[in-house]
Amino acid sequence: MPLPIETILPELKKTLQERTCAVLTAEPGAGKTTRVPLALLDEPWLMNKRILMLEPRRLAARSAAGYMSASLGDKVGGIVGYRMRLDTRVSPDTRIEVITEGILTRMLQHDPGLEQVGIVIFDEFHERSLHADLGLALCLQAQSLLREDLRILVMSATLDADAASVLLEDAPVLSSTGRSYPVETRYLKQPAKGRIEVEAVKSILSAWTDEEGDMLVFLPGAPEIRRAARELQANLSEADAAVLPLYGSLPQEAQDKAIEPDRAGRRKIVLATTIAETSLTVGGIRIVIDCGLTRVSKFSPRTGMSRLETVPVSRASADQRRGRAGRLQPGVCYRLWTELEDSRLAPSSSPEIAEADLAPLALELAAWGAQPEELRWLDLPPEAAYRQACSLLRQLGALDACGAITPHGRRMAELGLHPRLAHMALRALELGAGGLACEIAVLLGERDILRSTPEGRDADLRLRIEALRSSTGGAEREILPVESGDQPGRVRLPGWTANGGGGQDEAAEMRIAGTSRADAASLPRLHAEAARWKRELGVPRSEAADAGLTGLLLAFAFPDRVARQRSTGRFLLSSGRGAEFPEMQRLSAAPWLVCAELDDQGAESRIYLAAPVELEELENHLAEAIETEIRTVWDREAQAVRTRRKVMLGAVTLREGLLTRQEPDQVLAALLQGIRLEGLGILPWSRTSRQLQQRLHFMASADNEWPDVTDDGLLRTLQDWLAPHLYGMKSKNDLQRLNLTDILGSMLPWEKRRRLDEEAPTHYTVPSGSRIPIDYSNAQAPFASVRLQELFGLSKTPSLCGGRVPLTLHLLSPAQRPVQITRDLESFWQNTYFEVKKDLKGRYPKHYWPDNPLEAVPTNRVKPRKPSL
Template structure:
């Protein structure tokens, strides 16, 4: 049989330009649509032209399935056995040898290789395929490769390949890159839209259009679904409605075994007489891999995307509409070899509302793994690293805090011994820390199963006793993870009833075995305690940011580190104990649901994360600042007890804040002495600014309030404080003298009495005085250095106003005689002289004898 060739691939027209750029030491950014042949056409050419010199060529793929598929196809094209000249390396699986020159590997394995060999000394060329997916790992890999090329290895060749992204921004980032665009070769695809019934399940929508889809062409049918659950329900419905009479239903998703994945990709199902396939797939079939014979695509328009809840640091897999770019990628699968049909399960009008492209994962993902990788690589300042898209600062700080909590980095961001151990394991930092602690406690076997349960599809989903032991078991512990581990061991021993999904359980055991093999044995392992206790302590080492405290004894609700409210799932075994770990959390809603938890003992907590502080706070019912001695784990309150509250800067700040909120009741503005002093100062500040008196406005009053708060702890103490003394304390002796001189509280009148002067913000100063006490006074009295006339409220013998004036001379001259006539009639015994300006003032007002 003739060996397949790549000569007819559209991308081959770009080969001369690509080779010229790489041979000149430049990077290349290639944009080639699906079907152009970039994944299978370019690597053999680079191999044949020795672009990597004596080094290897690494073809980086975003998924395990794509890497294995590409390697198999490339080995066939090169004419070699898989594992000889061409091989692959994915998580827990590889086929390479000492003679392998071209390796297809996942991005995670490239990062692992960079950890072990920071300069990639045996690599001559790296191809980053499907870059448009913009995973966090590929962004990290691009930055690390760029750092290597611009510092110590300028001869390292780099090529970035994408189906949809504009190549120019990537080329600009790389600096020396050449942009190459392949037109590709695709056949026309008839895109049809449908209007599914409102609230119809995805499986019902697919089954509804399947008869027409099967009639549209004689090729294979590829159905894009968001997850394994939808794949299974759709497969059941197809069988129930007998829609698979002329086709074989096959499933394709990332967790499928390699053998089952390969069966889907082959031209015929193994052992089947029917050639036609209905392939139910997740988005693993969207890029990279080629499924021969597909001419019809049914697209649900949905995908599950990992999002990151920064408030609690929990990743969440969320169901979302795909972008227009992803929809185009999916429809293109129908036009690889001949004209095809794509049926989209949404109306045409809704297509424009979809976002144009996917958001880079770095903008929404958990950065702890990337930051640990960089720290172990020697990069302390994550924000100075060459990111093509800088990460959000909040995400950086959240990840940095977690890595510090688990002892992976120090306060300066330098990797620790623990951090290096964690980075050496092909696991998320949280699970790496978990396995290292489990190894220290000689609990690797159960911990490996637990780690696999936390990372793989839930084998208990759908079970009415999820989180609890099977009916045949007797163990009911205070740890849901321990319970699930025991059920998995029952399944491993032959009890299939211990799980709800046998296929998922088998995958968990496979991954557990892989994790167990990569976890180093600890020669000085610590022993002690029951196995379930050791597992719980190992979980605590990995989840210090998920410690929670019950709101009250026996209450399923609690508060987690960070302040988020949580509530234990009804099926949780974690029924007692004040503290528990939130292992598996659904962060939707105001109160996160804890699907898996573990009771912990306070004595297990890391002493370095426990602090005891005397903490003042405001007690509203007492209107007072009180103090508690509080013990915290991180920011989670563990215990508190009352202690005497002594005034200090912190209590002053608290009291000040609450006093300002109720200033009207605190500040004795209505106190006559206090109010008069404030009015006098404000009057004088306005009339004689040259005196440069400190203002006694609202800000000035608040400054006095702040002084009073320094030595007090309650609103009542503020209300009874000597406000006038403190207000006057803002002025020195000479300034107080000026205030008394130019804004006196009283004025001596001709009768010898001193009359009170009244001040107010919205009117002129005034003085109330009986007319007879002003006899002999020809001019209106003045204050403020003679600038302001006092307003005189002239009173009769009965102290009732007769006239208000600021011109006493005019009053004597024009008005007094009229007033005198009336007053003589009413008070004939009183003295009412003809000329008041020359008469003698009297306090009694009677005629002289």
């Protein structure tokens, strides 16, 4: 049947004859995926070289290869073949290879010039996957430096064609209309509430009676698809309705079944993820029910982790989904959102490069020998995420300190696995556990094969490994992590007992983990994929690694997620973040874990997949990542300097202990730091030393040539005035041996000591002959407290600091109670003394109260002594 794209094929051929780059936009249903490669097969510039066409998804790649082969009357693997990870159907006769995007990167790394390739076609480029952006950037550089004749064609239905044209140096833009029928669009009157699959089922059941034809229902992911399928199967007759799931991790047979017409002639209800949004034509579809949501992976440079988020679809995606209803006949699209919500949709989705884990991209660029800024991109990789990726690669040994790829990194890049898993596989091979690494890799590459129970989800990855190893197809298998003998349908985990696991009783363990069920449909496919990886890595058939090594292998892949227990169910990751189990389970009591799946929401990540690991395993096999830290610090609890040796894996302490041997300089530095923390009060101050400090401060207040001996000033200069006296000391008790009076005095040269004694004496001798101590606690007004009678005959106020500062006098009664404070003694005698005398004479009649104090005899007694004859 002629397709709309055929009208533009002559112009496309002419453009590629004259130019090496082009952009083709074609509406859904135009036929670009299957007609363009065939139309270019005999072009003279191709010179019998191959055509590579990239498809974002494996199912679309297989479907496109099958359709083109059938149109040529050939089989897949003949003129048209496909190539994807662990699944290749090509031959020497193959001229068109439909490949998934990661394959292009592998081909470029091995053959940068793509010498046997005439054109690379990027299909559905609007999806902007990480591999598509990287593949295009590498192809453009290869074209610029090595292959001027290499053609590049970018095809899409919703791409910003102008931006792509600029990237391809003003490449021509060709457009084709699609072949579609009218589609009626229906919206909800009120926003959907609750689980979206519940609203979807309502719409499905309504459309089932109101409309004719097959349905394509878009849901965010596999969990929603399963729940919707169960509800539909309970409400519709199996004889009338074929309820078929369609998502990426399904076996190929199940995917093909969803695409093809039902063999029994029943109406189909295909429950699909975004896998059915582009490229695929699901036969018989006339009704589309769109939940308006999609699930995307978002990477957080802050935590180094990715998480799945459910977000609204973009305008472009919503229109792609709607178009599925009008591919073959007029249709109807039920949108499970309101028209107001529809007006708020973003025009297009964010490119994966802006939100994804960039470790795979960073490894590929290192193997290519380029930095991001040296290549041409539609969107440059975000700097923070790229730095985080390079940091991880250095931690995995893939990059050296200068950022260049290492031999180990090249081996990692050749595997085509995520760098974490590639590193794990290579290290596992050295330990004779390559097969176990392959099993872990396939399990982590898919959704969880164990379903949650009402009690929660058991996070132990070893359960999944045992389920995978025991898979033979058939019914779902009950996975019990207990010693269960040879009971049918149960998997025995070596070394686990019914009463083990952190003090929980047997019944509790059965409730927590005893009802998990493995997804029987996925197990055979995953088992076969693991077997292919084992062959790819050259794992010996005789190898049989115990699942007990799971934790260690995870530590190779996730050295930043080694976790030490802080309390039951709560852990500290080597990255520095906290983590916890959503619900209590046997791993909650494990002293050491490695976490394979976490989220990064909230203060502490939730652990969804993990395995226990032994401390000795970490120390023996992660030595290159372990650092020994010896720190001499002030221990506030012990009030002493302690030297601790810590063996660290990132932020996690593996071992620590006290060392008796200490370096004197480090002890001194720690002791000084302790004094700063505790304050000068930790030192043995006496009345004499405090007075000396105050006298010095008084002199400094009047003359800035004197040292700053305030508490703050002394703390700032500990290294200068105190450190020389601290050698050999390491605790508060040792500090009590210090003589602070001598130490403070040693801060002054001889001349200043003399001046200090003259201008800031410790005592003042009053006319009675008594030596009265001077209080310098107030540097602005030093004072002496003296009984009034001892000052008789003293006409002027005493002074300090060479006469510049008057001494404040606190005049006391005979009972040592203050009666007057003055800094002008002369004025006191003239104006105030007589009023004070009246009061004191009344209270102390036996004491001596002369009328003329300036001529009276001073005394420290009740009355002055009579002069001896």
